[in-house]
Amino acid sequence: MADSTPLLSQPDSSSSPDTQKPQPPPPPRNQQHPSLGSTVELCIGEFNWSQFLQSILVSLAWIFDAQQTFISVFTDAPPAWRCTEQAGNACKTANTNTVCNLPEGSWAWDGPTQASMVSDWGLECANSSITGLPASMFFAGCLLGGFLLASLADSSLGRKNMLFFSCLVMAITSFLVTFSPNVSIYSALKFLCGFARATIGTSALVLASELVGRRWRAQISVIGFFCFTIGFLSLPAMAYINRSSSWRNLYLWTSISTMLYCILVKLFVTESPRWLLVRGKTEEAVETLKCITSITQSNLNLAINNMSHEEETCDVDIFSALKILLQNKWSSRRLSSIMAMGIGIGLVYYGMPLGLQNLSFNLYLSVIFNALSELPSALIVLFFIDKFNRRITLLLFTILSGLFSVMSTVQVSKSSSSWNNNVQIVFELVSFFSACTSFNVYLIYTTELFPTCVRNSALSMARLAVVLGGMFSPLLVSAGRGNKFLCYGVFGLVIGFSGVFGIFLPETKGRAFCDSMDEEENKEKNMACGMLLA
Template identity: 60%
Template structure:
């Protein structure tokens, strides 16, 4: 972090446009930059604490890999030729086989679901993702309207953790599925709020890097699950929920006590005094008056006239304005279509590993680890990457490798898993860039809602992935072939979006429209 080179560099035209706008229209973004542009320890700690929410987000997303898994079993009667490792236990007498671990290690063994249909055994996971969709739609706009980023992050984490603890007391698959739905409902906005809040607490020089911090935390949460499951091997599946949910409660307390609200959101809501107090606590010393009274800080914003916009009169105003403004709807539709294609691959690739001729456990581990280089690439190159070009290149690369994965499957197994890993890595990188790109495309007043809609599109892609994976067990092209076609086609929609590299963050719809008109004049 000692490097002083701006990571979101300006082109000459972007710099001229910014100067033109600042000359005629007081910019909240440029004024805030003078206070928080220099990245300090306070901002680092704030951004790190907020980004850590992604750890718990990832744990609840992938926890069913261990709690809902079907345990291994063995034959109990020696000399019974009808019982062997390839037998279907549903066709065997109950006294001829037994689970390798105690029955309470999984919901499948505890509730005797081994012979239930895929619809029943997959119900908890499906309920979780349906809860994510519902939570994202219902709660996302609250972060832009009445609650704000911090309060929404706190309440979402709290709801998710409480539902996780209550899951421990489930007595059957139906109660368990209902509580997984509630868990997903709370989880639906955590990643969005954490990403938006952390990037709004720092200057544009560090916006990309702070956004990537959340991706690292998500990977950390994903990788922590095998360790937690290993430490609890042989114990009840309920212990894993306790190990992941109780720490989330303590995290919620830290968020409530230590995290500051986004100063941008406070200004947009007309809460200038609260915004100034936040800036004073996280800004560098050069933004304060010599007396330390904060008068210099207040003077810096005396020429900025901004308050709650007239259209923002209820909790769903952000969604309404996104749909009513033609330019906003065009941008939202493009990022959602791209997110849907990436979601198909992001959730589908790990689920479809069982269809490949490769060791399942090793391939799952490699897929989880491949998110780390994807985050590193985004972290170090986000300042140099054109957003549109990067997303397009990584989407096409993922598409080509996914399709080639099917073709090479009958030729070389080692090459097949290599192509699958490149495809998954490319999809992860494309999604990381797309999240930061969406933050830059939309102003503060609707930013959280826009990012939430993008994440909804990603989850919706995940809903279709299991269907394609099941169909691909007989015809391989229906899994990885379709994955490649969808992400390749959906990635083309970024061509309809403006480039944002090196640009400033707008705070109101009017400011964004003024900026777009200026871009058209300079084009």
């Protein structure tokens, strides 16, 4: 027993170098497992048809989002009227644009009484606050829903379930609108519809971008913008077909198609593998990746097993995602800057089409031109987003939109009114096109600025700022009826100034997604150190 210790220590003290066996070098002390973000990028693999079809199916939600956003343009508009034969010349010579000053029986609606909720409920002489109440309640619901539901997709429900339930509730309330007996019930249902609709765009955009790798996420995001334009352009066709029927049919058609889409989402859409891994649902993430990945099963399991298990899982509840965003200096700075930009962009994006009535140009043509201008905007983002510096692009397009918005209020020629009208609508179209491009880049930029665990919440707050800006636009449009500068002039100044907030944000072009707050914060510190060393 006394000799045991010397025997154990003998190789270290007395063995010669010739008799010692070579030992492997110790592992480096700073060796780390692959991060969650790099693991997801590896597991997703190359872009394939499964990812493309999944992204298309998710992005279709924007069609129904656009339909409910703009449907009141046709259902709540006062229909055309005409003088009756019994009225004689009293009606024809009357200098009025409304029927309120005409005797009963001297006029009649051109179409059926049920063509609009205004004629259906006899609101042709009601105060503008009454006839505009349903649309106002819709945007009020969007604001409240955007705030209260902002973090559900990041916490308990996830991207897929949030998209499914939002579309389903929106479809149900839209269906119930067809049974509205009066404007009060109609407005309450519009509020619920807007409340449910608030998270559809954000859930669809985030889910589609997280189903593909870094190389294709921007292009896939643009698909949603195309679908939104398609939804907007589908309304005039539906309204034209329905011109001889009740306004309720528009809500019926759109609600049924949305319900059918909800079935497709429930059966065929997969959950975001990034969100599943962040939430610690590894088995579900592996099953999801099997459906969309291009790598083999063995490599998939190996990558998941080698992933670092020490990363932040960001186990958030309903409101803690917003709390996390605000309690970190870097994330609160990003959120405040991005929301300041959103208010200016939203003011013009929603206000420009409303303000067309203040321009002396054919209203129907101008609305069509504005809707079509979103297509080249989406195409530019689709093909050139990989080449765009996010901050510079937002700054340039917001300034361009502001400049042409102000120019649309200026009379070019005092002698030719038609020339002025044509020039003003061209300036307005350039301004709206620039605002659409800014809006598209703005949404993509927001998804890149925040990590997976709070990405949906941050994007919801960004869209909430856009809706907030849009709520001020009707007031400016009303004020601009007497002075165009109070409408388009103010639009231009606000959006032009909003782009300046982008200089306080980091550039994200070509950068991989981060999945945790710690990972994003470390990247922020490394970027700051690099700038100091440079």
